[in-house]
Amino acid sequence: MFKNILLATDGSMHALRAAIKASEIAKMNPDAIITVVYVIDGSTSKSDMLSEGNKEAVLEKRLRKLRPTEEILRKQCVNFKVELLKGEPGPEIVKYANKQHFDLVVVGSRGLNGLQEMVLGSVSHKVAKRVECPVMIVK
Numbered sequence: 001m002f003k004n005i006l007l008a009t010d011g012s013m014h015a016l017r018a019a020i021k022a023s024e025i026a027k028m029n030p031d032a033i034i035t036v037v038y039v040i041d042g043s044t045s046k047s048d049m050l051s052e053g054n055k056e057a058v059l060e061k062r063l064r065k066l067r068p069t070e071e072i073l074r075k076q077c078v079n080f081k082v083e084l085l086k087g088e089p090g091p092e093i094v095k096y097a098n099k100q101h102f103d104l105v106v107v108g109s110r111g112l113n114g115l116q117e118m119v120l121g122s123v124s125h126k127v128a129k130r131v132e133c134p135v136m137i138v139k
Helices: 013-026 042-052 055-075 089-100 114-120 123-130
Strands: 004-008 033-040 079-086 104-108 135-138
Touching (some): 004 013, 079 089, 089 104, 089 123
Parallel strands (some): 004 104, 033 079
């Protein structure tokens, strides 16, 4: 059974569906804990500071994005904690997941078409290729 589960989120609908799936998996093991990871990339960080003006307002804006995910996990009565990371989302999630030795990584699919994924590469695709544990991509 999966005990240490990493849930990568960005507040999108795909990420919320991933939160539901991660909570269903966590409920199978009473000792399970979900670590919710939200990665703040450089361009988002810069635009947040310009639009909000101070660190407290920026932090509140970021935490607001996580609230729907936290609500899902609370309603399902699963143990969870939240980690905010800085950097490019794909590589940061991979680095964090491999360093912490998770049993499972759950991430939402962005639903990119084939051409976009080939040119840009999606976060979920990067995670699935480089994480050293099972990865579940939720559509």
